[in-house]
Amino acid sequence: MKIIVTGRDGQVARSLAALSSETIEFVTLGRPELDVTKPETLRRAIAELAPAALVNAGAYTAVDKAESDQEAAFAVNRDGAGNVAAATAEAGIPIVHISTDYVFSGTKSVPYDETDAVEPQGVYGHSKLAGERAVAAANPAHVILRTAWVYSPFGANFVKTMLRVGKERDVLRVVADQHGTPTYAPDIAAGIAAVLARVAAEPEGADWRGIFHMVAAGETSWAGFAEAIFAESARRGGPSARVEPITTADYPTPARRPANSRLATAKFQRTFDHTLPAWRDGLSRCMDALLAE
Numbered sequence: 449m450k451i452i453v454t455g456r457d458g459q460v461a462r463s464l465a466a467l468s469s470e471t472i473e474f475v476t477l478g479r480p481e482l483d484v485t486k487p488e489t490l491r492r493a494i495a496e497l498a499p500a501a502l503v504n505a506g507a508y509t510a511v512d513k514a515e516s517d518q519e520a521a522f523a524v525n526r527d528g529a530g531n532v533a534a535a536t537a538e539a540g541i542p543i544v545h546i547s548t549d550y551v552f553s554g555t556k557s558v559p560y561d562e563t564d565a566v567e568p569q570g571v572y573g574h575s576k577l578a579g580e581r582a583v584a585a586a587n588p589a590h591v592i593l594r595t596a597w598v599y600s601p602f603g604a605n606f607v608k609t610m611l612r613v614g615k616e617r618d619v620l621r622v623v624a625d626q627h628g629t630p631t632y633a634p635d636i637a638a639g640i641a642a643v644l645a646r647v648a649a650e651p652e653g654a655d656w657r658g659i660f661h662m663v664a665a666g667e668t669s670w671a672g673f674a675e676a677i678f679a680e681s682a683r684r685g686g687p688s689a690r691v692e693p694i695t696t697a698d699y700p701t702p703a704r705r706p707a708n709s710r711l712a713t714a715k716f717q718r719t720f721d722h723t724l725p726a727w728r729d730g731l732s733r734c735m736d737a738l739l740a741e
């Protein structure tokens with residue numbers, strides 16, 4: 449089974465590429481040969497490769513920059529996602545689209561499920577929500593996976609930032625009043641593979657269509673995540689720093705972020721018969737990969 453993946457150099461796309469096997473081949477494509485804002489590049493790739501499905505992992509992910517770069521964020525996250533969905537619908541293949549916890553306001557006191565009202569707090573969240581709607585409108589054979597707090601050995605992410613800054617400083621001030629679940633990109637890739645297997649087994653099925661929350665098991669805060677990163681790092685002889693918990697108000701950023709980013713994953717687990725590992729388990733494997741030498 450051949451699957452096209454957009455956003456070739458991103459964390460999720462690279463994790464999917466690493467998962468390729470004899471039964472499922474992920475062909476990752478990126479700009480310029482595949483640009484989600486250019487529909488002809490999508491049509492050409494689908495015509496050439498004749499994939500069984502497509503995973504849209506390409507996105508504009510700079511949350512703070514998006515506040516002053518609204519046009520670019522919407523061009524990729526709304527219009528680009530819509531283009532991908534339209535091209536897959538035209539080819540008669542399903543789309544797996546990746547979305548985010550940032551579609552929520554974060555004011556709920558328990559984890560969000562798929563029926564909860566959306567209320568993005570910033571441009572990035574608004575653009576991703578518009579993307580979900582564009583995907584759902586253009587291709588009925590869609591699976592929209594909302595995930596959160598993605599990290600991996602690849603690209604830019606919180607784990608790599610902590611390790612870099614931990615080398616330079618003894619104490620780091622980290623936000624302790626935003627709660628969510630760090631999710632290891634290779635575990636997201638395995639979740640996507642479970643989705644694709646289910647879709648392939650029952651292409652005309654109805655229950656796999658729609659929006660699903662897919663994050664690792666458990667929860668923490670950014671400060672709790674940072675402490676776990678430094679504990680894992682210290683065990684491996686890597687950089688370590690003391691974490692000083694601060695509030696969101698102490699650390700102003702251009703984009704507002706949800707205080708509660710927790711996502712309830714029961715619907716995903718039930719539908720795809722798959723559960724992502726605990727976030728500490730993913731972190732341990734990421735630290736093995738980052739600090740192997």
Ligand SMILES: NC(=O)C1=CN([C@@H]2O[C@H](COP(=O)(O)OP(=O)(O)OC[C@H]3O[C@@H](n4cnc5c(N)ncnc54)[C@H](O)[C@@H]3O)[C@@H](O)[C@H]2O)C=CC1
Pocket residue numbers: 454455456457458459460461478479482483484485504505506507508509524528546547548549576595596597598599603604
């Ligand atoms: N990173 C995170 O913490 C979270 C990410 N997500 C979502 O997960 C998905 C994957 O995220 P990551 O792998 O972390 O992102 P990433 O930023 O590592 O990768 C995104 C990739 O998309 C590419 N891209 C940008 N514009 C493009 C275009 N016009 N055409 C084709 N490719 C383009 C970028 O060059 C980059 O390689 C995205 O949809 C993102 O919104 C959801 C929740 C949290």
